[in-house]
Amino acid sequence: MSRMSYREAMREALREALRADPRVFLMGEDVGRYGGTYAVSKGLLDEFGPERVRDTPLSELGFVGAGVGAAIGGMRPIVEVMTVNFSLLAMDQIVNSAALMRHMSGGQFSVPLVVRMATGAGRQLAAQHSHSLENWYAHVPGIRVLAPATVADARGMLAAALADPDPVIIFEHVQLYNLEGEAGDAPVDIARAALRRSGADVSLITHGGSLPKTLEAADALAADGIDAEVVDLRVLRPLDLETILASVRRTHRAVVIDEGWKTGSLAGEIVARIAEEALYDLDAAPLRVCSEEVPIPYAKHLEDAALPQVAAIVAAARRACGRS
Amino acid sequence: MSRMSYREAMREALREALRADPRVFLMGEDVGRYGGTYAVSKGLLDEFGPERVRDTPLSELGFVGAGVGAAIGGMRPIVEVMTVNFSLLAMDQIVNSAALMRHMSGGQFSVPLVVRMATGAGRQLAAQHSHSLENWYAHVPGIRVLAPATVADARGMLAAALADPDPVIIFEHVQLYNLEGEAGDAPVDIARAALRRSGADVSLITHGGSLPKTLEAADALAADGIDAEVVDLRVLRPLDLETILASVRRTHRAVVIDEGWKTGSLAGEIVARIAEEALYDLDAAPLRVCSEEVPIPYAKHLEDAALPQVAAIVAAARRACGRS
Amino acid sequence: MIAPPPSGPVPWPRDRAHAMLADMVRIRRMEEKCAEVYGAGRIRGFLHLYIGEEAVAAGAVRALAPEDNLVATYREHGHALLRGVPMNAIMAEMYGKVEGCSRGRGGSMHLFDASTRLIGGNAIVGGGLPLAVGLALAARMQEAGRVTACFFGEGAMAEGAFHESMNLAALWKLPVLFACENNGYAMGTALERSESQTDLCAKAASYSMPAMRVDGMDVVAVHEAATAAVARVRADGPMFIEFRTYRFRAHSMFDAELYRSKAEVEEWKARGPIHTFSARLKAQGLLTEEEFLAIDRAALAEVDAAVAFAEAGRLEPVADLARDVHTPGAAA
Amino acid sequence: MIAPPPSGPVPWPRDRAHAMLADMVRIRRMEEKCAEVYGAGRIRGFLHLYIGEEAVAAGAVRALAPEDNLVATYREHGHALLRGVPMNAIMAEMYGKVEGCSRGRGGSMHLFDASTRLIGGNAIVGGGLPLAVGLALAARMQEAGRVTACFFGEGAMAEGAFHESMNLAALWKLPVLFACENNGYAMGTALERSESQTDLCAKAASYSMPAMRVDGMDVVAVHEAATAAVARVRADGPMFIEFRTYRFRAHSMFDAELYRSKAEVEEWKARGPIHTFSARLKAQGLLTEEEFLAIDRAALAEVDAAVAFAEAGRLEPVADLARDVHTPGAAA
Numbered sequence A, B: 001m002s003r004m005s006y007r008e009a010m011r012e013a014l015r016e017a018l019r020a021d022p023r024v025f026l027m028g029e030d031v032g033r034y035g036g037t038y039a040v041s042k043g044l045l046d047e048f049g050p051e052r053v054r055d056t057p058l059s060e061l062g063f064v065g066a067g068v069g070a071a072i073g074g075m076r077p078i079v080e081v082m083t084v085n086f087s088l089l090a091m092d093q094i095v096n097s098a099a100l101m102r103h104m105s106g107g108q109f110s111v112p113l114v115v116r117m118a119t120g121a122g123r124q125l126a127a128q129h130s131h132s133l134e135n136w137y138a139h140v141p142g143i144r145v146l147a148p149a150t151v152a153d154a155r156g157m158l159a160a161a162l163a164d165p166d167p168v169i170i171f172e173h174v175q176l177y178n179l180e181g182e183a184g185d186a187p188v189d190i191a192r193a194a195l196r197r198s199g200a201d202v203s204l205i206t207h208g209g210s211l212p213k214t215l216e217a218a219d220a221l222a223a224d225g226i227d228a229e230v231v232d233l234r235v236l237r238p239l240d241l242e243t244i245l246a247s248v249r250r251t252h253r254a255v256v257i258d259e260g261w262k263t264g265s266l267a268g269e270i271v272a273r274i275a276e277e278a279l280y281d282l283d284a285a286p287l288r289v290c291s292e293e294v295p296i297p298y299a300k301h302l303e304d305a306a307l308p309q310v311a312a313i314v315a316a317a318r319r320a321c322g323r324s
Numbered sequence C, D: 001m002i003a004p005p006p007s008g009p010v011p012w013p014r015d016r017a018h019a020m021l022a023d024m025v026r027i028r029r030m031e032e033k034c035a036e037v038y039g040a041g042r043i044r045g046f047l048h049l050y051i052g053e054e055a056v057a058a059g060a061v062r063a064l065a066p067e068d069n070l071v072a073t074y075r076e077h078g079h080a081l082l083r084g085v086p087m088n089a090i091m092a093e094m095y096g097k098v099e100g101c102s103r104g105r106g107g108s109m110h111l112f113d114a115s116t117r118l119i120g121g122n123a124i125v126g127g128g129l130p131l132a133v134g135l136a137l138a139a140r141m142q143e144a145g146r147v148t149a150c151f152f153g154e155g156a157m158a159e160g161a162f163h164e165s166m167n168l169a170a171l172w173k174l175p176v177l178f179a180c181e182n183n184g185y186a187m188g189t190a191l192e193r194s195e196s197q198t199d200l201c202a203k204a205a206s207y208s209m210p211a212m213r214v215d216g217m218d219v220v221a222v223h224e225a226a227t228a229a230v231a232r233v234r235a236d237g238p239m240f241i242e243f244r245t246y247r248f249r250a251h252s253m254f255d256a257e258l259y260r261s262k263a264e265v266e267e268w269k270a271r272g273p274i275h276t277f278s279a280r281l282k283a284q285g286l287l288t289e290e291e292f293l294a295i296d297r298a299a300l301a302e303v304d305a306a307v308a309f310a311e312a313g314r315l316e317p318v319a320d321l322a323r324d325v326h327t328p329g330a331a332a
């Protein structure tokens, strides 16, 4: 175990992967000479050279599709799409090539591709640079979607993703890069959600950049006599319903926190599953804390108002517990 | 009122729009000389000429973005993206330009753009040509999403969409084009869901290509003594929750039918809203009938097995009613 | 406007010439049968026939080595067949049977075959191009000496995917052969209504990529050019090649062909790759009418056998629907 | 490698020359202040400075007529200012105030102004290109005689959006001026590592579009070329123009500049558009040091006023968050 930032944890994971397997390479815009937009890959070019830490032109559709091809061709590409915002340009290759390939070829071609992208808002980057679209990817059969929300997961998920013979997308929330924490060096599982805090009164279910806010809310609730359980989804597809439902069956109350816009959010899917599978375990209507349904504005006070905040999580949990 | 096919109704609506407003034009792949992939625009080139019925090269991102620009520039473009499958290539312009433009410009630039696309499966077109991704578009603030499921709506929704000062996406399910029905010539509303059948025992909530199947299921249920109400969403964004919830509050049971893959489906959003807003009105857990979470296969028996079918709707409704 | 029919001596020995002819005839007969059984409802979905364009697949696919990759479009029956996918497996695929080369999951537009390195069958126009770049990148990083041939229509060249793929391949000097099958139309859109620059080879220059244009109705010209191009790609990096060709049939089974005249189709049919090639061979004394009929009979027999095979094939059990969404052994 | 600094006589009367100089100085001073207040946390988000590239906006934006459209990127402060957006409104926007030209909703990357037809401010690389095509299509259909000038970086040219937009504009002969600001780098990626063909004008040929290359450090050359280009676009259809320029600062405020040498930056600074232009004017007797200082003082005063304006601006009430997601009057 050692202490490091989320950014360093991702970098260590990349370094380890590049060292461990000659088939692994990292490709994306400015991953090399620039050092990565979020400085994740800084130093890797020097260590592994420009073939394996490969700067690409601005052509998201092209290089993501090239990642699919390289994966089919026997390599283990890690493609960095700078942010989820730009991944809209590459959507066709992710959905229509990576995700469908194995099934539509009758099982002949697997696509062992890892795509990493930064996601989320909170840095005043305005409407076009603040999307949270994990839910869209989590809708697509054939891919696995991960959201490391801790330093340990940032450190451990990549190796597990590379071991997966099918496409895996890893979402790194921009607000997490400076998070400090403990990281092991064993791969972590990429199948299960995690209880980040046990509690008896209400389940707070979240992922990615909303985890720190949710934990903070849980602390505030504790001070208020509400014992909140915090579930970190970790794996957005396939969802670990067992862990989610077990928690709700214990606490009988659920609040789902998700930085996506509410309508059609991943939080909606979680609420739907709870309603379908655990309706009679509920002591209160499930609630969502999501982003307001507006493009994310630049001005700080408006951006704050648009995004899920600790106070809103606390308020929702109190409401779920019949306290207001 | 006159009787016509869904295809003819769309064509009539286009013709009327082109006649009524010189700012209106239709643009897309093969809308002109070919007559439209689904023959919707057949004959319009002859009547309106190549400037107003404009064939485009294969460049979905480019011509959808050009539609956004033309709308800002004072025209009223109707852009046909052949199918939702290819709209993945244009996603960036729809989300990052059309939907965000007004808000991020502080209200200066509205985008009166209409995008039409065919959606859905059922014609053995296999994995890359069978998507149902209405839910993705219904997630995005700033756009309105319509799904005409009847001949009357096919005939009437376009005029209303063109009257909307903001971007509107119209989904036409490929299985509906040959549907025959009555069409008026007044514009219809694009704000409310519609009760397609009243019933007391269970609410079947659906949209688009699943409506005929759902109505068929309701008939079968009636024969079995179950009185099903059928709600056609019509407007997928913003959702008409009032109509949905009112129905569920009457019947106390809900089954949502949606051709999208279950996880992250629009049906999930409906279930979530019901759980959030009408939990204590429910006499049974809400249920979804969606596509299996597999890429849609070519072989007919597998495609049928992957998609929502009448039998599955009937079974779900019976389960919701405590009969199995 | 339309060039004169291919003519002149065929520089091949008798056997070779017969094999090339047989290749084209096999595609033709197979597809004629597909259209027929489609009419009878045995094949469904989209069906895009290659009829008229056979010289391209025959000349170009045969220029590849077994270790090379082939990426094609939804109009790929001919490529699959000549790449070595058994006609039985192709026909069974179109019938949606488990014995199909994609287990019936893909149909006409998604023929795949790992053993011959046929990586689709792609129904997104331009969708195969980035894939081909990646396959070539893998080959280069593995020093595999493997060429990836990517076939696409001229309509695909307007897509951003074409641009991004050409640039990546040229920038990284990857062994991709960009093989454009210019049949003059993208569905109903003629080249001059989709491209501001109709000289397609001029586009390659904007990526500093060498280019050549070939008469795609002449199997001899295609094969010679493709052989040279493949060698060059293997040694030096990517190349663009335009095959001028024409489809004699509708775009798919749902096409009223409003966008072109019968006369134009007839003019091109006069340049048909099978009859012009056989006429040349006959004129040179390399083919007798008897031999031609024998080749044709063999193709017809192969087609009949394929249909019988497909008819007799099994349907995948519905219980196996979710098979192959993920690779067995993936984390639960 | 780097060309010699712009020199030679300036063919403009004194007033005109001073106005051009003042334009560049205003951009420079405004952005220096932005960097300063960014350091103090008054501006946040991404901030992309144009410093070093001022001759392009000064020369080219002034070549447009008031009825023309301008589409720009996230590096658009200079274009906005010279298009006529008041510096107050620009600064207030970066401060996130209601008085900002986008009501504080957009920030540095999304300056918009309907009254001067500035249609963004686009933070998706290449995202403005299709938009510009559509604006030009609208103008053509309305017979408005309006040109749409679209600015973008050389990095954007690798995007599919560039390709599709160039083709559409050329195919339909639309009045778009494609203005490439080639500053040699896309973030940390040098042109030769992003384009297989580094002669950018050669790319225009693949769309049959006329092209010209201009020294973007020379405001005289830029303005003359842009004026000619705009006239040509207005009369005949699209044109591509490459301005060779350089950014003196980091890509954004988060850039360690690992990818280029200090020496290279210094060499380009020797070609700085403001000091070379003023030197030429002085040599010609068109400018005195006094006059230069007066221009600079005026710019600094304008900047100070803009900062004061922005500081004093109001924050949009949080209750108005959802305003402008839809246009008032849309169906409920």
Ligand SMILES: Cc1ncc(C[n+]2csc(CCOP(=O)(O)OP(=O)(O)O)c2C)c(N)n1
Pocket (backbone or CB within 6 Å): B029, B058, B060, B082, B086, B089, C075, C123, C124, C125, C126, C152, C153, C154, C155, C156, C157, C181, C183, C185, C186, C187, C251
């Ligand atoms: C991205 C995308 N857009 C549209 C279509 C519909 N479509 C299928 S084939 C085709 C024409 C393609 O023409 P071309 O590339 O010339 O190939 P050809 O069919 O002539 O062989 C179109 C528009 C599609 N499959 N994919």
Ligand SMILES: Cc1ncc(C[n+]2csc(CCOP(=O)(O)OP(=O)(O)O)c2C)c(N)n1
Pocket (backbone or CB within 6 Å): A029, A058, A082, A086, A089, D075, D123, D124, D125, D126, D152, D153, D154, D155, D156, D157, D181, D183, D185, D186, D187, D251
């Ligand atoms: C589609 C997309 N991909 C990546 C980015 C991140 N990004 C912002 S600016 C930039 C470099 C663009 O370079 P260039 O077009 O040359 O313009 P310059 O910044 O040099 O003015 C990149 C990669 C983006 N904003 N949009």
Ligand SMILES: [Mg+2]
Pocket (backbone or CB within 6 Å): C153, C154, C155, C181, C182, C183, C184, C185, C186, C187
């Ligand atoms: Mg074609």
Ligand SMILES: [Mg+2]
Pocket (backbone or CB within 6 Å): D153, D154, D155, D181, D182, D183, D184, D185, D186, D187
């Ligand atoms: Mg640049």
